[in-house]
Amino acid sequence: xxxxxxxxxxxxxxxxxxxxxVSLEIDEGERITILGPSGCGKTTILRLIAGFIxxxxxxxxxxxxxxxxxxxxxxxxxxxxxxxxxxxLALWPHLSVAGNIEFGLKAKGLARTxxxxxxxxxxxxxxxxxxxxxxxxxxxxxQQQRVALARALALEPKVLLxxxxxxSLDLDLNIxxxxxxxxxxxxxxxxxxxxxxxRDEAFAIASRVVLMSKGTVEYDGAVEDAIRQFKG
Amino acid sequence: xxxxxxxxxxVILLFMIGTLPILSMLMKSVVVDGHLSLASYGxxxxxxxxxxxxxxxxxxxxxVTALTTAIGVPLGILxxxxxxxxxRFFRVLFVVPLLIPPYIIAVSWLDLxxxxxxxxxxxxxxxxxxxxxxxxxxxxxxIVLFSVFLPIPMLLTMVFLRTINPRxxxxxxxxxxxxxxxxxxTIPLILPGVLLSAxxxxxxxxxxxxxxxxxxxxxxxxxxxxxxSAFYNFKAATAAAVPxxxxxxxxxxxEGVFLRDRTYQLRPSPGLDGQALIGLGARRRGLLLLxxxxxxxxxxxxxxxxxxxxxxxxxxxxxxxxxxxSLLRSLIYAVIGASLLTVLGxxxxxxxxxxxxxxxxxxxxxxxxxxALPSTVIGIGLITLWNTPWTNFIYSTPWIIIFGYLxxxxxxxxxxSVTQFAQIPPSMEEAAQIAGARWFRRxxxxxxxxxxxxxxxxxxxxxxxxxRDTGITMLVYPAGHETLPIRIFTLMANGSPELIAALCMVxxxxxxxxxxxxxxxxxxxxxxxxx
Numbered sequence: 001x002x003x004x005x006x007x008x009x010x011x012x013x014x015x016x017x018x019x020x021x022v023s024l025e026i027d028e029g030e031r032i033t034i035l036g037p038s039g040c041g042k043t044t045i046l047r048l049i050a051g052f053i054x055x056x057x058x059x060x061x062x063x064x065x066x067x068x069x070x071x072x073x074x075x076x077x078x079x080x081x082x083x084x085x086x087x088x089l090a091l092w093p094h095l096s097v098a099g100n101i102e103f104g105l106k107a108k109g110l111a112r113t114x115x116x117x118x119x120x121x122x123x124x125x126x127x128x129x130x131x132x133x134x135x136x137x138x139x140x141x142x143q144q145q146r147v148a149l150a151r152a153l154a155l156e157p158k159v160l161l162x163x164x165x166x167x168s169l170d171l172d173l174n175i176x177x178x179x180x181x182x183x184x185x186x187x188x189x190x191x192x193x194x195x196x197x198x199r200d201e202a203f204a205i206a207s208r209v210v211l212m213s214k215g216t217v218e219y220d221g222a223v224e225d226a227i228r229q230f231k232g
Numbered sequence: 233x234x235x236x237x238x239x240x241x242x243v244i245l246l247f248m249i250g251t252l253p254i255l256s257m258l259m260k261s262v263v264v265d266g267h268l269s270l271a272s273y274g275x276x277x278x279x280x281x282x283x284x285x286x287x288x289x290x291x292x293x294x295x296v297t298a299l300t301t302a303i304g305v306p307l308g309i310l311x312x313x314x315x316x317x318x319x320r321f322f323r324v325l326f327v328v329p330l331l332i333p334p335y336i337i338a339v340s341w342l343d344l345x346x347x348x349x350x351x352x353x354x355x356x357x358x359x360x361x362x363x364x365x366x367x368x369x370x371x372x373x374x375i376v377l378f379s380v381f382l383p384i385p386m387l388l389t390m391v392f393l394r395t396i397n398p399r400x401x402x403x404x405x406x407x408x409x410x411x412x413x414x415x416x417x418t419i420p421l422i423l424p425g426v427l428l429s430a431x432x433x434x435x436x437x438x439x440x441x442x443x444x445x446x447x448x449x450x451x452x453x454x455x456x457x458x459x460x461s462a463f464y465n466f467k468a469a470t471a472a473a474v475p476x477x478x479x480x481x482x483x484x485x486x487e488g489v490f491l492r493d494r495t496y497q498l499r500p501s502p503g504l505d506g507q508a509l510i511g512l513g514a515r516r517r518g519l520l521l522l523x524x525x526x527x528x529x530x531x532x533x534x535x536x537x538x539x540x541x542x543x544x545x546x547x548x549x550x551x552x553x554x555x556x557x558s559l560l561r562s563l564i565y566a567v568i569g570a571s572l573l574t575v576l577g578x579x580x581x582x583x584x585x586x587x588x589x590x591x592x593x594x595x596x597x598x599x600x601x602x603x604a605l606p607s608t609v610i611g612i613g614l615i616t617l618w619n620t621p622w623t624n625f626i627y628s629t630p631w632i633i634i635f636g637y638l639x640x641x642x643x644x645x646x647x648x649s650v651t652q653f654a655q656i657p658p659s660m661e662e663a664a665q666i667a668g669a670r671w672f673r674r675x676x677x678x679x680x681x682x683x684x685x686x687x688x689x690x691x692x693x694x695x696x697x698x699x700r701d702t703g704i705t706m707l708v709y710p711a712g713h714e715t716l717p718i719r720i721f722t723l724m725a726n727g728s729p730e731l732i733a734a735l736c737m738v739x740x741x742x743x744x745x746x747x748x749x750x751x752x753x754x755x756x757x758x759x760x761x762x763x
Contacts, residue, residue, distance in 0.1 A: 090399035104407030
């Protein structure tokens with residue numbers, strides 16, 4: 001079943017086309033990496049799917065219903081039931097780890113005991129159970145990464161968007177966290193849309209690779225084919 | 233070497249002009265007949281009059297702070313964060329009262345609600361009986377100071393909103409509507425800015441002298457000024473000034489401990505596509521009407537009343553004939569003051585930003601303390617230090633006024649410079665250093681051009697604050713060197729309302745002249761680029 005669908009989507013910034021007639025169909029449970037150099041439009045795709053910006057042409061649907069069309073956001077970000085890990089993680093500095101996770105659960109209207117249970121559950125998932133009361137600034141880079149992941153997973157989204165989440169980490173930690181993200185995806189079964197400019201990272205995570213250049217899709221296929229074509 | 237010498241000279245200058253006068257004033261107040269004595273302060277704690285003054289000062293400052301924060305912060309959010317129509321126009325409109333001396337707003341309200349005011353002429357004296365109690369005393373002071381200081385929380389809220397990383401709000405918007413994001417994320421993040429603005433408003437209201445003096449409400453700055461200028465009782469004036477300095481010091485210590493590091497560098501967030509605006513939807517019109525009503529009462533009515541009151545060429549001819557020389561002096565002193573403030577602020581800001589000396593934080597605190605200190609205290613301090621036969625070459629010339637400007641307003645230009653320097657990568661200066669440029673050359677050809685926007689903004693702020701200064705100038709101006717705000721203030725006792733209104737309009741025009749010229753030049757350059 002198609003969970004996300006972009007149909008002939010274009011996006012302009014200051015008169016310049018950042019995305020040009022991009023179409024993309026994503027099945028439930030897929031792990032897609034969008035690969036490309038800086039400025040190719042890969043982050044714009046995530047922001048369009050998240051609902052922070054509207055397309056200038058084409059339409060976007062999630063789980064079968066149209067959420068945005070040319071110049072119009074039909075469903076607001078909070079109505080799309082997505083999770084997202086930002087490039088700079090965007091952890092709220094004034095809230096504790098638990099506070100960061102609890103914000104979305106509160107907005108959803110969950111009772112206090114249910115919220116506490118869910119916080120413990122996701123912190124356990126990412127191996128951060130003992131850190132609930134810490135502030136983001138008191139954590140290492142890898143720990144912050146795990147908290148951002150826990151926050152994104154707390155509402156059990158069907159689709160998780162990740163915007164170059166590991167780009168600021170050293171290689172060892174980067175490789176370790178890739179494995180953890182893969183493990184979580186397999187365990188929880190969410191659809192993963194992962195943006196990166198790093199080919200090794202893209203190939204390690206994806207079941208399908210979308211290669212972008214200058215706002216258009218240059219390649220879209222299975223990761224095994226992509227490895228043969230681009231690594232060979 | 234040149235760096236240390238130049239920055240060292242900056243510190244010495246700040247100390248000589250700002251700190252030394254205050255220390256000198258305190259020293260003189262505790263020396264009686266060549267011996268140390270606290271006799272001047274003896275009556276401070278036991279006199280009921282002093283406690284009444286303290287109560288008045290605290291009540292006035294607290295009410296003004298509460299009111300400006302309660303309205304200024306939501307206004308800042310509306311103008312900086314939502315799709316409210318005409319928000320750019322409103323941003324400019326609401327800043328106008330901050331640009332003009334506070335007592336001009338008081339004059340305007342008197343022209344409207346006073347016994348010979350416009351309302352009395354239109355509706356008869358019965359209406360005045362109802363409005364007059366609102367005009368004088370505490371209510372009048374609160375209304376006027378609220379209008380004058382409303383832009384502070386509004387502007388700081390807008391500035392702090394711009395410093396928030398847009399991703400922090402987007403992360404919230406994935407799971408919550410704007411209301412939840414504002415309550416749980418945005419407002420807590422700008423809270424240090426809100427508290428800073430509240431503290432600033434409190435201190436400025438606490439030290440304000442001209443409005444309570446004009447609207448007859450006894451507070452410490454009025455007492456201090458009266459003791460000094462009317463009775464020439466230096467010790468009583470100092471004793472009345474000390475509580476002002478002490479409370480300023482306590483509040484700044486609180487700010488230093490809790491807020492300084494959280495509000496220190498105001499720089500726009502490096503967000504990729506800027507801040508998202510909140511759509512007001514169906515409430516857009518209602519909120520527009522509300523903001524328009526606030527603008528009408530706070531800005532439009534006072535200015536229009538002055539325009540109506542001064543209507544006709546006669547008032548302006550008389551105004552220029554009686555105060556033309558003061559206007560010219562005001563412009564010259566303000567230009568000199570702004571230029572020196574820009575230079576001093578540039579080096580002070582550089583010193584703070586680069587932490588050039590171990591005591592950089594003390595330099596920063598010293599400038600902020602002087603800015604927060606009531607003008608009357610600085611004025612008395614300057615007189616104490618410079619009114620001697622050996623330093624008469626300063627005291628009897630306009631330089632004493634310029635010294636007052638530098639002492640009081642360097643914090644503004646230095647903070648603007650710090651913000652600007654924070655946006656210049658250190659590698660810019662380092663590259664020039666590697667290329668062989670000495671420090672002064674790097675400052676002149678690399679750092680200053682890169683910081684030109686901040687320098688220009690600093691100059692404008694320095695000009696506006698120097699031009700509108702009343703408290704310091706009133707105390708220190710040498711005979712024959714009175715500025716326009718002082719001339720207006722003295723003419724208020726016996727001048728006709730038409731003359732005073734015309735002088736106020738001239739003052740407003742003089743204040744808006746450089747920003748207006750700058751706006752026109754920048755507009756012409758933009759059009760030339762597009763063309």
